[in-house]
Amino acid sequence: MTIDVFDTPDALAMAAADAFAAATATAPRFSVALAGGSTPKRMYALLADAPVNWSRVHVYWGDERCVPPTDSASNYRMTREALLDHVPIPSDNVHRMRGEIDPATAAAEYEQRLRSTLDVRFDLVLLGLGSDGHTASLFPHAATLQESDRWVVADYAAVVSMWRITLTPVAINTAARVWFLVAGEEKADVLRRIVHGPRLPHELPAQLIAPPAGELRWLVDAAAASRLERT
Numbered sequence: 001m002t003i004d005v006f007d008t009p010d011a012l013a014m015a016a017a018d019a020f021a022a023a024t025a026t027a028p029r030f031s032v033a034l035a036g037g038s039t040p041k042r043m044y045a046l047l048a049d050a051p052v053n054w055s056r057v058h059v060y061w062g063d064e065r066c067v068p069p070t071d072s073a074s075n076y077r078m079t080r081e082a083l084l085d086h087v088p089i090p091s092d093n094v095h096r097m098r099g100e101i102d103p104a105t106a107a108a109e110y111e112q113r114l115r116s117t118l119d120v121r122f123d124l125v126l127l128g129l130g131s132d133g134h135t136a137s138l139f140p141h142a143a144t145l146q147e148s149d150r151w152v153v154a155d156y157a158a159v160v161s162m163w164r165i166t167l168t169p170v171a172i173n174t175a176a177r178v179w180f181l182v183a184g185e186e187k188a189d190v191l192r193r194i195v196h197g198p199r200l201p202h203e204l205p206a207q208l209i210a211p212p213a214g215e216l217r218w219l220v221d222a223a224a225a226s227r228l229e230r231t
């Protein structure tokens with residue numbers, strides 16, 4: 001696990017966009033699962049102008065809210081507006097979670113799509129971090145944290161009063177790279193608990209993310225890193 005600290009959220013987003021462009025440069029096919037949230041969104045806006053061969057990139061989502069793709073809460077809509085509408089990515093390369101249909105059906109459908117389109121695993125999974133320790137739509141104390149077989153599940157997230165579809169830790173941990181993008185003072189305490197505290201994955205689901213054959217990288221701004229121990 002590496003932790004890279006950047007002075008500002010914009011510097012973090014720039015570094016993440018540059019790293020994404022570099023990672024895709026030599027890959028004949030590059031599969032990435034995108035995160036929702038404001039911190040990843042900054043990166044997406046910069047990616048729109050990055051030197052990426054989008055014909056090689058296949059875009060998936062790490063999670064989705066169970067709303068129509070036109071809804072303001074939709075991660076797909078956010079990503080489309082920030083990035084996909086601005087790059088020449090083939091429509092067949094965009095693999096949307098269908099938040100507008102029955103959640104369990106959408107999760108099962110997405111699982112099939114992953115298993116039929118992924119080359120075994122993700123090349124990259126981007127993740128944000130909630131101040132409660134959630135990542136993707138893996139929330140504290142959720143039964144889905146214990147899922148050991150499925151790659152995609154649907155869950156009612158009471159803390160946000162909505163159904164969500166999410167990749168499971170099993171799916172995320174297949175990745176060749178997992179990058180957390182974390183910014184803001186409000187994340188400093190939870191980041192300290194995740195990095196320095198005891199392993200409590202049911203309270204801190206982000207602690208479940210540890211790709212055994214992949215890179216785990218935290219890109220954080222100075223505010224979020226303000227309570228980390230200096231090494």
Ligand code: 6PG
Nearest residue numbers: 036037038039128129130135136
């Ligand atoms: C979502 C995201 C969620 C998000 C974190 C961080 O659908 O909301 O997947 O996990 O990444 O809540 O969001 P911020 O970066 O906006 O704090």
